[in-house]
Amino acid sequence: MRDVIPSVPIEAIGAPALRARRAQQVGGLSRRTLLRRAIGAGFGVVAIEWVAGTLGFAWSAVAGVGAKVRVGTLDDLLLTNPGLPIREGFPAYVLAARAFVVLVDPAKGGWSPGLDAIGEGTALNVRALSQRCPHLGCRPNPCIEDFWFHCPCHQSRYDRLGIKPAGEAYGPAPHGMDRYAIEVDASGALIIDTGTITLGPLPIALGQPGVIPPRVQGGCV
Numbered sequence: 637m638r639d640v641i642p643s644v645p646i647e648a649i650g651a652p653a654l655r656a657r658r659a660q661q662v663g664g665l666s667r668r669t670l671l672r673r674a675i676g677a678g679f680g681v682v683a684i685e686w687v688a689g690t691l692g693f694a695w696s697a698v699a700g701v702g703a704k705v706r707v708g709t710l711d712d713l714l715l716t717n718p719g720l721p722i723r724e725g726f727p728a729y730v731l732a733a734r735a736f737v738v739l740v741d742p743a744k745g746g747w748s749p750g751l752d753a754i755g756e757g758t759a760l761n762v763r764a765l766s767q768r769c770p771h772l773g774c775r776p777n778p779c780i781e782d783f784w785f786h787c788p789c790h791q792s793r794y795d796r797l798g799i800k801p802a803g804e805a806y807g808p809a810p811h812g813m814d815r816y817a818i819e820v821d822a823s824g825a826l827i828i829d830t831g832t833i834t835l836g837p838l839p840i841a842l843g844q845p846g847v848i849p850p851r852v853q854g855g856c857v
């Protein structure tokens with residue numbers, strides 16, 4: 637014999653009762669609530685990443701800044717950067733100063749003792765450049781092929797002494813790389829004063845005196 641399904645009494649619902657039932661909170665999460673929460677969580681993740689990135693950038697920008705950093709002699713710098721053509725004018729990175737150190741005129745062979753409060757570098761034959769790109773603060777890297785700095789963020793380029801060539805083709809940075817005050821003591825040791833900085837000069841047209849052409853075209857694009 638087949639089971640008999642008991643009949644369910646049908647309840648008559650009027651329009652007011654229907655409206656009241658629709659207005660009742662549905663158990664669990666509605667699609668709208670779920671969507672709102674998902675969007676909120678997405679914004680939360682983005683906000684956390686933004687804060688972490690900002691803190692990381694700020695830390696890299698200020699860490700070590702303000703101190704006097706003793707780099708040592710040119711020979712010391714060569715020893716810690718074996719294989720790099722620093723004597724030929726290639727920039728050497730000094731992490732403790734967040735700076736690049738570069739011979740101004742390689743033909744002179746070395747640094748000269750003295751003080752340089754604006755970091756221009758000609759008298760001491762050495763220049764210390766801040767690692768912060770004047771555009772938005774990324775770190776340009778020197779290219780072994782053309783001896784220029786190339787910023788990886790928005791492609792600003794600078795010659796090996798931090799001069800920005802004029803023109804959009806050389807990126808959006810408004811001026812050359814900033815310079816630290818320096819001293820070369822009687823023993824020939826270089827000291828970088830990271831608390832004293834001078835803004836880099838305005839861009840100079842390539843081909844004019846003051847900007848060094850790249851050694852090769854198209855290096856480290």
Ligand code: FES
Pocket residue numbers: 769770771772773774787788789790791792807808809
């Ligand atoms: S941060 Fe260097 S070009 Fe934008």
